Amino acid sequence: MSLYERIKENICKQIEEALTKAREKGELRYDELPVFVLEEPRERQHGDLATNIAMLLTKQARRAPRDIAGILIANLDKEGTWITSCEIAGPGFINFRLDPNWLTGVIPEVLAQGDQFGSVEIGKGEKVQVEFVSANPTGLLHMGNARGAALGDSLASLLAMAGYEVSREFYINDAGNQIHNFALSLEARYLQQLGHDFPFPEAGYHGEDLIETVKKIIEQNGDKYVQMDEGQRREALVRYALEEKIAAIKETLQDFGVSYDVWFSEQSLHDSGYVGQTMQELNKKGYIYEKEGAQWLRSTLFGDEKDEVIVRSNGVPTYFAADIAYHRNKYERGFTRVINIWGADHHGHVSRMKGAMQALGYNPDSLQIILMQLVRLIQDGEIVRMSKRSGQYITLKELMDEVGKDAARFFFILRDPDSTVEFDLDLAKSQSADNPVYYVQYAHARLCSILRQAKEQGYDPEINPEKKNLELLTSPEERELLKKVGDLPGEIALAARLMEPHRLARYVLDLAALFHTFYNSQRVLVEDEALRTGRLALIRATRQVLANVLKILGVSAPERM
């Protein structure tokens, strides 16, 4: 627990004790202590911390909130809480003012913990898996995948920082119908490239990249597949193309700063018989029935709108069947919490997937699915429909070439997954200079620059500050910055609990803003040694926190730019 949290917790405890004391003395009556908030008020004039407890007690106590607040204050033991004054304000808030030195502990804590500052233990080592992107290996990664990648990777890092044992996983859809279509498309392109008149399949993949792949195949193996029977030909072409596509996806994600712990093949679930075994398990439990020659899962028992086909009448299991097996496998590997990041177009699958897990005896709440709205691409003022089949999409690679990895990641991670983001490609490049990521990175570079300057001027920026140095950091700008710096563990805990990494992007923007404001109002490298030492420590701590958060967000923290 961080210093800031410890201080707040201590005050909460004193508030509770004051209320108990008041009740024992008969000044106040209530049965149950409501869950109350102790937080920093938006307006600085309202003090350092404020609580709403008095207003929450009105019903039980049958008294006016301001009266309750008065009773509470009269019974409050301020010893050891840093509280210097309390006042009743507005409808019944209690505002606390703290001894200005309550923040002096923040900097030593940051400096001592270094890149671990911000880590909290709410995860308690629980094994969590985050599956994200899992794009079809039939093409290149696009903008939607970029959003999923930024979100999933940051979420994984965030959870790790919050004390979970996290594994990142990519599920490769290398089986099923789409692979069949992929094979047909490859076959057609292959034969067409070799001059044969061959029709392109209706449901085929029109992407240009497919032609490139086929050209490479011809380069290496010539026309030797023309003579083969079509089954073998398709098999050979698909095997080559999949390998190439998956390698490309891996490389692109690597460039985007994302590396996975596990790449999991859907086909392997079929090959090992695990899909069939899982179907049997469901059958044994009585959740499967036959109708019109197909096997159906009674997903309506678990709140789904309709039952789902799980094995087609032709005997081929559906994608859903494989997905159930896959998720069952996740639990069998020991994950007690399984997080999936899906595009909003898959929201219909959420309840049935949870239902299937419930049918298998797992707690459906341990499967948590984060839906993200799709990315809308704007070009020439028009919305561009993105579709892999039609081959019309902007790839992640192109995106990185246009705006760079850091700007792209920050762009996505800044937004709540629920918001549909618009991405104007025409403005992408010109916007990139305005991208808020540079605001944060610039702050980091500036901080580094100050530390460099200090060294050049013969000062030791690594020197550990003493209490007397830190007590000199009293300006409003210094204090606001300090408070923000000390907030990180709380921010991490909250963001992890809500699974909302975008909070950290907001946090780091706020932090950078407070630093820039401080920078423009006060000088760090001053003559006064005591003050200089204190400020240099503040600079070091701020830089550390900035770097720690950027690391979670997968954005680099440059020393110069």
Added chain:
RNA sequence: GCGCUCGUAGCUCAGCUGGAUAGAGCGUCUGACUACGAAUCAGAAGGUCUGGGGUUCGAAUCCCUACGAGCGCACCA
């Protein structure tokens, strides 16, 4: 038709699970580089939080409803 997710400044978006006077960035306007990086800072203008009801001390936030947007509702994935 049914379901899911949304609707906040001219634009792009936040808003700490119900708190005090709704906030940033971009754009517009006014100022600040002979001191540690001006990719910065200080200030101004800009709002019926889509409309309408309800819940209560208190609603952008919770409930109902209307309108609008996106996405789902295959023996595709």
